[in-house]
Amino acid sequence: MSAVIYHTHPSQKLHGQLRVASDKSISHRAVILGSIANGKTSITNLLEGEDVLANIRAFQAMGVNIIRNIDEQDPIYFIDGVGMDGLESPGQDLDLGNSGTAFRLITGLLASHKFSSTLTGDESLLQRPMSRIIEPLRQMGAIIDSENGKPPLSIEPCNGLTGIQYRPVVASAQVKSAVLLAGLRASGETRLIESALTRDHTEKLLSGFGYPISVSGTDICLEGGHALTATQIDVPADLSSAAFFIVAALIVPGSRLELKDVGINPRRTGILTILRRMGADIEITHRRIQGGEDVADLIITSSSLNGCEISGDDVAFAIDEMPVICIAAAAANGETIIHGASELRVKESDRIKAVTEGLQRLGIEVEERVDGMKIRGGKFLSAEIDSYRDHRIAMAFSVAGMIAKGDIKIMNCENVATSFPNFVELANQAGMWITAE
Ligand code: S3P
Numbered sequence: 001m002s003a004v005i006y007h008t009h010p011s012q013k014l015h016g017q018l019r020v021a022s023d024k025s026i027s028h029r030a031v032i033l034g035s036i037a038n039g040k041t042s043i044t045n046l047l048e049g050e051d052v053l054a055n056i057r058a059f060q061a062m063g064v065n066i067i068r069n070i071d072e073q074d075p076i077y078f079i080d081g082v083g084m085d086g087l088e089s090p091g092q093d094l095d096l097g098n099s100g101t102a103f104r105l106i107t108g109l110l111a112s113h114k115f116s117s118t119l120t121g122d123e124s125l126l127q128r129p130m131s132r133i134i135e136p137l138r139q140m141g142a143i144i145d146s147e148n149g150k151p152p153l154s155i156e157p158c159n160g161l162t163g164i165q166y167r168p169v170v171a172s173a174q175v176k177s178a179v180l181l182a183g184l185r186a187s188g189e190t191r192l193i194e195s196a197l198t199r200d201h202t203e204k205l206l207s208g209f210g211y212p213i214s215v216s217g218t219d220i221c222l223e224g225g226h227a228l229t230a231t232q233i234d235v236p237a238d239l240s241s242a243a244f245f246i247v248a249a250l251i252v253p254g255s256r257l258e259l260k261d262v263g264i265n266p267r268r269t270g271i272l273t274i275l276r277r278m279g280a281d282i283e284i285t286h287r288r289i290q291g292g293e294d295v296a297d298l299i300i301t302s303s304s305l306n307g308c309e310i311s312g313d314d315v316a317f318a319i320d321e322m323p324v325i326c327i328a329a330a331a332a333n334g335e336t337i338i339h340g341a342s343e344l345r346v347k348e349s350d351r352i353k354a355v356t357e358g359l360q361r362l363g364i365e366v367e368e369r370v371d372g373m374k375i376r377g378g379k380f381l382s383a384e385i386d387s388y389r390d391h392r393i394a395m396a397f398s399v400a401g402m403i404a405k406g407d408i409k410i411m412n413c414e415n416v417a418t419s420f421p422n423f424v425e426l427a428n429q430a431g432m433w434i435t436a437e
Contacts, residue, residue: 005411008410008434010401010433013252013253015257020237020245020426023236025199026233026235028051032055033228036083036086038229042232044074044233045234050099050417050418051101052102064081089115093119094118101174105174107133108180109182112182112184113155117154121152123389140182143158160186161183163188165191165193176192176194177202180206185225233291234291240268242298244427246300247325250303250305251328261290264284271321271324272284275325283300285297307376327397330400338374340371357385358386359375362381364380382405386410387410387411389412391413
């Protein structure tokens with residue numbers, strides 16, 4: 001993919017109604033579970049981002065028929081599920097591109113299979129830590145090879161997996177999901193005891209596909225050997241993508257923006273908690289339950305923000321939103337201190353480094369810490385910023401560009417397509433001013 005550069009120009013105000021890109025976490029899980037269910041699953045509003053498309057290609061390579069109807073406006077994906085034992089040897093490396101989620105979840109699923117597979121990805125994915133999934137999967141009996149605990153991983157056929165009781169070292173929905181997916185074909189019970197609550201889309205969707213699973217707070221348990229039954233899924237908009245519009249509307253004076261159909265899973269709403277603590281006016285309306293998930297419309301009115309302290313569950317429940325929360329902090333009055341956020345260093349880029357560097361270039365006083373940052377609010381100057389090919393860094397600095405003194409040039413933005421393919425189009429529609437080159 002060739003390099004994409006964003007040029008941002010200060011904007012007047014954000015207004016109107018829009019629906020941001022669909023939820024990436026739910027889209028991945030819908031494809032994976034639909035592929036191993038019995039029967040035909042249909043998915044509306046599936047995220048058509050590069051990450052999910054890579055996931056779909058992986059299952060197609062394993063013999064699953066996944067087709068998209070030809071309606072450009074309202075695409076529906078149909079998956080002919082092959083059942084729990086129906087995946088075929090892919091006969092090629094599975095390239096999951098930039099997607100840590102697809103990589104970790106598919107590794108968990110394939111760990112129990114009777115064929116060999118190799119999973120790989122792009123330059124960023126090749127740097128992501130995988131020992132966190134390799135270790136529990138090996139305890140279950142999986143045969144997984146990796147040179148340094150990073151991709152590529154080779155999975156060899158094993159003699160069946162055995163359920164384990166596991167307490168993940170890192171609080172991670174991806175680790176939890178990898179172990180649960182391995183547990184589907186393992187003998188006996190697989191039990192996860194989380195050190196902290198993480199997003200529970202896998203548990204909710206397993207239930208939605210009719211798979212028996214018991215969940216009690218941080219304690220999750222399932223027994224291998226049951227079946228999934230095809231279902232219909234309508235994917236809500238992604239709060240992680242809405243985050244860029246929420247912060248933009250808050251910091252650009254005179255804005256009022258309505259975001260439709262946003263997933264507000266309580267384990268993902270850290271951004272709303274943090275921004276409200278900073279003084280944000282965010283109204284949640286039309287709350288409803290859709291396919292087991294909390295969904296609502298959000299109305300954002302520009303607000304004067306104040307710095308605050310961010311740690312613990314706040315960070316865990318807003319892990320993907322931290323880059324744009326840092327932009328809000330840099331536009332706020334006073335100081336924001338973030339700690340307990342070292343996981344940010346092993347995302348699509350080292351997000352603590354990328355945000356610190358970018359904000360400093362904008363003229364903001366920032367102190368980089370091992371597990372966070374100290375940010376003093378100020379005025380943004382014109383600058384050139386490297387997004388390090390990280391979609392969320394690119395979009396976060398696009399938001400900063402709306403209130404900068406001049407234009408901002410953001411390098412290496414091509415991976416915005418992994419999670420939010422129509423970001424620039426929607427941003428301009430809402431009153432932001434971004435051109436892509
Ligand atoms: C995700 C979980 C989070 C998040 C990622 C998506 C998921 O990662 O950062 O973007 O869909 O399960 P961890 O579970 O590793 O924290």
